[in-house]
């Protein structure tokens with residue numbers, strides 16, 4: 001029997017960007033909030049002096065322990081899914097701040113096209129352009145609706161950037177100037193301009209100058225130390241929940257974060273969520289935390305799994321296409337969505353050991369629907385970027401193909417090219433399919449005996465055609481940059497899903513929309529079926545645009561927090577009217 005605790009206004013699963021933003025906004029308004037975080041208690045000081053490649057790039061010290069809990073993965077219904085047990089194949093956040101602490105800090109807004117993708121695709125190309133099993137749908141919100149929350153997120157996180165010359169309208173500039181130029185960034189910008197494209201600096205949460213955000217939190221200036229991805233920042237210079245929203249929530253006195261608290265169920269009476277059930281990882285004792293509002297912000301796998309385990313909403317059935325929880329799993333995968341061309345320079349040298357997670361430049365000329373797809377065998381698009389995160393000596397060693405993998409020639413070329421190679425890559429969008437989904441695994445369980453979440457996913461011709469086209473553009477740009485040897489990535493025709501979940505960019509399972517028949521949450525991330533339950537994060541993305549997700553996760557979290565405040569102030573109820581309008585394939 002779980003020990004019942006005193007009721008609070010809101011209880012939140014997770015302390016990452018999504019959970020942290022909701023916590024800060026509700027606590028500032030005076031609500032009593034409890035956060036439940038399965039990982040350890042961490043502070044910015046815990047990351048001082050931790051630039052240790054073996055600990056963080058090889059032993060993945062900041063990642064979820066996959067021996068205790070993971071996902072299972074397979075390519076098709078006829079296969080038995082297997083658990084993903086190695087961090088080389090799954091980078092999932094844990095500990096205070098979640099994946100937001102070890103992220104790179106690349107920040108993009110999605111395009112207006114993305115939010116109305118079904119309507120705009122039909123309008124431009126006709127319904128026949130959408131393949132039969134592609135489950136494309138509008139998000140039930142427009143870019144203009146979300147713009148003020150994007151702005152709020154950028155100011156909180158101190159995003160450093162310059163205007164995208166062909167980007168959507170903005171109500172304000174970025175709060176900080178862009179990161180510095182570098183020879184590599186200059187070369188990319190010159191080459192893309194010559195080709196007629198529109199380069200700009202990647203908007204960055206590695207903050208370009210010391211900045212105090214509207215909540216009074218200070219984020220320091222980035223040192224370009226090149227240890228961002230899979231590391232915490234020991235300068236307090238990477239905007240993350242530890243230096244922004246979590247201290248903001250705590251200083252109100254209204255937020256309590258409980259670490260080592262593994263949430264296993266949403267408690268409910270069929271109509272309303274009544275709280276969360278969790279197990280203390282240290283003692284094994286089970287607790288029930290009652291609350292008026294329950295927020296799931298535990299990343300897409302936990303959000304989807306908790307709804308399925310708690311029997312809330314209708315599980316998605318890929319055969320009938322009915323049901324919603326688990327539908328439209330999408331993501332960015334390294335061997336199909338993140339590819340490009342590497343250039344080797346005989347003479348030109350770059351300082352590849354300096355860098356930052358979001359230090360680079362990009363073009364949006366091929367993003368979303370910015371090109372005409374009438375004659376192309378795919379929908380959606382890709383951004384092309386040069387991202388100089390820094391070559392760490394153990395993790396990277398690029399030599400031209402044909403170089404022996406050992407011996408004198410290998411050593412000579414490794415030394416020669418270490419500062420004479422650059423990579424230009426595309427990040428391609430991923431569209432949803434009827435047979436790409438999540439459900440509960442019938443075989444494997446976690447350390448507490450609860451079924452794991454199972455992912456069924458397959459690449460399609462859409463993915464292959466899109467990335468092949470994108471690689472061609474990266475190759476064109478790398479040639480224009482003057483590389484002596486250009487090596488484009490290759491995509492075999494029979495390439496198959498490799499069950500490697502390393503990008504942290506995954507979406508779906510609890511998707512948003514304006515029709516309760518085809519979405520689980522409305523545009524306040526509020527469950528249609530249970531109005532005091534909010535599910536926040538990329539789990540609500542109906543497809544995965546060609547950008548990194550977190551700025552949109554943040555903007556949706558700000559909107560959800562506003563919705564929760566409206567809900568609590570006005571006596572509850574759905575925040576959006578149900579509309580049974582068909583805006584999906």
Ligand SMILES: Cc1cc2nc3c(=O)[nH]c(=O)nc-3n(C[C@H](O)[C@H](O)[C@H](O)COP(=O)(O)OP(=O)(O)OC[C@H]3O[C@@H](n4cnc5c(N)ncnc54)[C@H](O)[C@@H]3O)c2cc1C
Nearest residue numbers: 014016017018038094098099104105106263298504548550
């Ligand atoms: C290596 C890497 C680099 C990345 N770089 C970028 C980037 O440059 N730009 C970008 O936009 N995105 C990036 N991402 C993605 C980004 O990290 C995520 O979009 C973002 O952190 C998601 O925030 P979240 O709050 O939804 O989830 P998370 O940050 O994952 O937070 C969820 C929290 O919930 C906790 N939790 C989960 N389940 C339970 C449970 N059952 N009980 C209790 N607690 C639970 C977890 O421990 C975690 O702390 C990157 C991801 C990775 C892995």
Ligand code: SF4
Nearest residue numbers: 222223225228233238
């Ligand atoms: S590159 Fe900048 S933001 Fe990243 S860890 Fe180093 S100092 Fe921090």
